[in-house]
Amino acid sequence: MSDNKMKSVKDFSKIQEQITELDPSEFIKLPPPYDDWVDPPMKELTEDQKNRLEHSLDGFSGIAIPKPETEEEKQELVAKFLSGLKKLLSKEDNWILLQPLLLSMENCVKCQSCSDECPVYIASGKEEIYRPIFRGEILRRIINKYLKPGGKFYHKFSGSDIDLNWETVARLAELSYRCTLCRRCAQACPIGVDNGLISREIRKLMSQELGLAAEELHKSGSMKQLATGSSTGTNPTAMLDIVEFIEEDLKDMTGLDIKMPLDKEDADILLIHNFGEFLSWPENIMAFAIIFEKAGINWTMSSQMGGYDSVNYGLWYDDAQLARVALEHIRIAKELNVNRIVMGECGHAHKALMPVADRILIDENIIPRESAYPILEEIVFSGKIKFDPNKNDFPVTLHDPCNAVRAMGIVKPQRKILRYLCPQFREMVPHGVHNYCCGGGSGFAIMQGKNFPDWRNGLSFRMKFKQILDAFQDKIEPSTYKYVCSPCSNCKGTFRDGLTYYNAFDKAGIIYGGLVELIVNAMVDIEKPFIEWELK
Amino acid sequence: MILLYLFTYFSLFVFIVLVFSKIIKYSSAPVHVRWELYPVAHEKNKYGGSYYEEPKWWKNEIKKSHIAEFWAMFEEIIFLKGVYIHNRKLWYFSFPFHLGLYLIVATFFLIVISVLFDLASLVVLNTDTLFVGILLNNVINIFGYGGLVLTCLGCIGLIFQRATDKKFKFYNSAMDFTNLYFILILGVVVFITLVNSNTGFIESKIFVKNLFTLNFAAINDVSFIIHVILLSLFFLYFPITRMMHLFAKYFTYHKVRWEDEPNVKGGKLEKKIKEALNFGVSWSAPHIQTGKTWAEVATTNPTEEKK
Numbered sequence: 001m002s003d004n005k006m007k008s009v010k011d012f013s014k015i016q017e018q019i020t021e022l023d024p025s026e027f028i029k030l031p032p033p034y035d036d037w038v039d040p041p042m043k044e045l046t047e048d049q050k051n052r053l054e055h056s057l058d059g060f061s062g063i064a065i066p067k068p069e070t071e072e073e074k075q076e077l078v079a080k081f082l083s084g085l086k087k088l089l090s091k092e093d094n095w096i097l098l099q100p101l102l103l104s105m106e107n108c109v110k111c112q113s114c115s116d117e118c119p120v121y122i123a124s125g126k127e128e129i130y131r132p133i134f135r136g137e138i139l140r141r142i143i144n145k146y147l148k149p150g151g152k153f154y155h156k157f158s159g160s161d162i163d164l165n166w167e168t169v170a171r172l173a174e175l176s177y178r179c180t181l182c183r184r185c186a187q188a189c190p191i192g193v194d195n196g197l198i199s200r201e202i203r204k205l206m207s208q209e210l211g212l213a214a215e216e217l218h219k220s221g222s223m224k225q226l227a228t229g230s231s232t233g234t235n236p237t238a239m240l241d242i243v244e245f246i247e248e249d250l251k252d253m254t255g256l257d258i259k260m261p262l263d264k265e266d267a268d269i270l271l272i273h274n275f276g277e278f279l280s281w282p283e284n285i286m287a288f289a290i291i292f293e294k295a296g297i298n299w300t301m302s303s304q305m306g307g308y309d310s311v312n313y314g315l316w317y318d319d320a321q322l323a324r325v326a327l328e329h330i331r332i333a334k335e336l337n338v339n340r341i342v343m344g345e346c347g348h349a350h351k352a353l354m355p356v357a358d359r360i361l362i363d364e365n366i367i368p369r370e371s372a373y374p375i376l377e378e379i380v381f382s383g384k385i386k387f388d389p390n391k392n393d394f395p396v397t398l399h400d401p402c403n404a405v406r407a408m409g410i411v412k413p414q415r416k417i418l419r420y421l422c423p424q425f426r427e428m429v430p431h432g433v434h435n436y437c438c439g440g441g442s443g444f445a446i447m448q449g450k451n452f453p454d455w456r457n458g459l460s461f462r463m464k465f466k467q468i469l470d471a472f473q474d475k476i477e478p479s480t481y482k483y484v485c486s487p488c489s490n491c492k493g494t495f496r497d498g499l500t501y502y503n504a505f506d507k508a509g510i511i512y513g514g515l516v517e518l519i520v521n522a523m524v525d526i527e528k529p530f531i532e533w534e535l536k
Numbered sequence: 537m538i539l540l541y542l543f544t545y546f547s548l549f550v551f552i553v554l555v556f557s558k559i560i561k562y563s564s565a566p567v568h569v570r571w572e573l574y575p576v577a578h579e580k581n582k583y584g585g586s587y588y589e590e591p592k593w594w595k596n597e598i599k600k601s602h603i604a605e606f607w608a609m610f611e612e613i614i615f616l617k618g619v620y621i622h623n624r625k626l627w628y629f630s631f632p633f634h635l636g637l638y639l640i641v642a643t644f645f646l647i648v649i650s651v652l653f654d655l656a657s658l659v660v661l662n663t664d665t666l667f668v669g670i671l672l673n674n675v676i677n678i679f680g681y682g683g684l685v686l687t688c689l690g691c692i693g694l695i696f697q698r699a700t701d702k703k704f705k706f707y708n709s710a711m712d713f714t715n716l717y718f719i720l721i722l723g724v725v726v727f728i729t730l731v732n733s734n735t736g737f738i739e740s741k742i743f744v745k746n747l748f749t750l751n752f753a754a755i756n757d758v759s760f761i762i763h764v765i766l767l768s769l770f771f772l773y774f775p776i777t778r779m780m781h782l783f784a785k786y787f788t789y790h791k792v793r794w795e796d797e798p799n800v801k802g803g804k805l806e807k808k809i810k811e812a813l814n815f816g817v818s819w820s821a822p823h824i825q826t827g828k829t830w831a832e833v834a835t836t837n838p839t840e841e842k843k
Binding site for chain 2: 006008009080083084087091092093095096097098099100102103104106107108109110111112113114115116117128131133137156157158159160183186187188189190191192193194197207208209210211218223226227320321323324327340354355356357358359360361362363366368370371373374375377378405406407408409410411412413432433434
């Protein structure tokens with residue numbers, strides 16, 4: 001049994017030791033060939049890390065919060081948290097999400113309709129701190145007690161008896177990084193309360209007021225992107241070199257001599273990829289180039305600062321960073337005078353630049369922005385390219401990236417393509433707007449510090465892994481190769497690490513990849529198989 | 537007796553003021569970034585598809601199905617569809633409880649209509665022989681009695697669940713029980729008045745008529761006096777509780793979950809965004825570079841000094 005020391009919500013601020021110890025034997029069971037799977041023990045922090053870093057939530061450190069050394073330091077941080085909380089509820093400082101936040105903070109009736117929708121909560125064996133309403137309830141009680149009038153009696157009456165101390169702040173900060181922001185809980189809420197949003201807003205408070213954020217998202221993420229042009233640290237010169245390498249590889253793999261259009265003015269489409277594709281999955285970049293060239297699309301990519309990495313981590317933790325990166329993308333599109341920006345296979349980049357940034361753009365910055373999925377659908381069914389679906393005659397299932405599907409409603413185009421090009425396509429259960437998160441959403445896919453990867457691979461990826469295994473049960477033997485189509489870079493990052501953790505290729509013959517790779521693999525003109533059967 | 541009437545006026549006044557101030561608070565919030573969640577009810581694709589599924593979507597006219605939106609809201613409000621799907625155990629009690637409350641609210645409005653008709657000499661309260669009067673009285677009785685039974689049964693079930701199910705117990709506050717007990721006690725008291733003097737809700741109708749006509753006539757039935765006091769207290773209590781989700785639900789669905797209006801050049805949204813971008817920023821983490829407007833913050837690169 002996991003050892004949770006809390007008897008009620010208020011214990012969150014009272015317990016001195018670690019609140020809960022996770023027990024992997026309590027996690028949801030996996031289907032064959034993992035029915036006898038025994039989870040390895042989850043990695044503990046080193047003694048040095050334990051001494052330096054806050055870990056009293058569940059023993060994991062997602063954002064490496066340093067422990068304050070003095071009582072004054074603790075008090076100062078608590079005071080900062082309170083001042084940030086006030087700003088979170090103010091029109092000027094938080095117009096960006098004030099109305100949705102207020103509605104969610106003031107109207108939860110704790111009916112628990114959301115609980116069973118959370119893949120982390122369910123996969124953990126229903127660990128209380130991961131219940132979707134838990135972090136919202138903590139924040140609600142703090143607001144009621146410390147920011148609203150009412151006095152002692154009313155606080156007790158309304159259930160706001162929680163103490164605000166350093167431990168509460170630090171645990172809440174870590175807790176906001178135990179939610180993938182997938183928003184399945186919000187989908188289930190009959191009132192419309194959004195606990196995913198609350199997690200995101202707690203992260204924002206921590207970042208924008210206390211300067212606390214996951215290093216991979218902030219310092220090595222959005223700050224690096226603003227400084228170098230990419231969250232990977234790749235500058236424009238290096239970007240050009242990488243494109244050259246990819247062009248050479250493309251020629252070696254397919255015999256096609258394609259020169260990737262860069263910085264072409266007046267093109268119809270500016271295609272922006274998550275730069276992770278260039279480094280980890282270059283075949284995705286190649287496949288896009290092949291398809292667009294064969295279809296005669298007038299397109300370009302940018303090699304300029306701000307134009308070649310669609311990543312926008314601000315979406316997950318910080319409004320200022322979100323806006324800054326989005327405006328860089330827009331600036332490049334304006335400079336190149338393209339008709340439209342098209343997002344490659346990256347879910348969060350879709351959401352950041354399309355619906356969310358839509359409400360920060362004015363005047364000439366309002367430039368059309370589209371998803372690649374419908375454009376690919378249009379190309380595949382246009383007759384411009386010949387396909388042989390038999391080349392894709394292996395089991396394929398589709399993962400739905402939360403940000404592009406649940407948050408944007410782009411559901412059908414990718415399915416139409418797969419149903420046409422993959423004879424053994426089968427849906428996951430559930431799928432479409434109700435599909436589960438990969439487990440790496442909201443930045444978890446790239447958070448590799450301390451012992452956090454164990455939490456992600458062992459726990460937050462688990463529900464997705466179960467879904468994948470369930471979808472392939474009829475051909476689960478490792479000799480039948482199977483493909484998880486994941487049209488999203490961050491999700492692919494999660495699959496890479498998660499499938500490796502479970503040794504899924506050797507045990508079940510499962511690999512993952514994007515949508516465009518399957519399209520190119522089915523092209524009559526491409527003689528050699530484009531998909532390589534190995535876990536990259 | 538006049539104090540009872542004055543207290544009723546006061547509680548109704550406070551109720552209306554607090555409910556409206558809450559509605560104004562939500563509706564006057566500044567424009568926010570899009571945070572919709574699919575399926576969006578007014579979209580044509582029932583599987584949850586949006587206009588983003590079309591290439592060059594921005595060239596198309598965006599069509600909304602208001603009938604689909606109305607139907608989704610109807611299913612959600614009347615049948616608590618979300619609870620039915622995601623929390624069936626709770627639904628068995630929550631559905632009758634809410635349906636009962638809707639019937640009681642409908643009864644209240646029908647009583648007001650009866651009184652207005654009576655004042656306009658269209659019907660005679662409870663002794664009418666005309667079709668409209670008979671119809672009103674029968675509907676009031678069916679809704680009123682049915683609503684009370686459903687509410688009380690649902691309430692008992694919800695109290696039992698809150699008290700015994702550990703997933704509720706962990707989060708319970710005194711207010712959660714007070715809300716339910718308050719409604720249950722109120723329901724029981726109304727039942728007692730119906731047995732005593734309020735058969736067919738005649739006392740309720742007369743009391744409402746007295747409120748309209750400023751006739752502070754004496755009430756002889758003690759149980760009815762208690763009923764009026766409790767109901768007035770409930771009007772004062774309701775707006776400070778989470779029961780206000782009744783009104784908030786409109787905003788959570790229409791202004792957040794289903795709000796997918798694209799921003800177009802020269803449109804109303806753009807105007808609101810321009811206003812918001814001029815709000816000052818006081819967040820104090822170093823990378824924010826506080827003291828500027830949002831427009832300035834968004835166009836400032838915090839890494840530039842380091843280069």
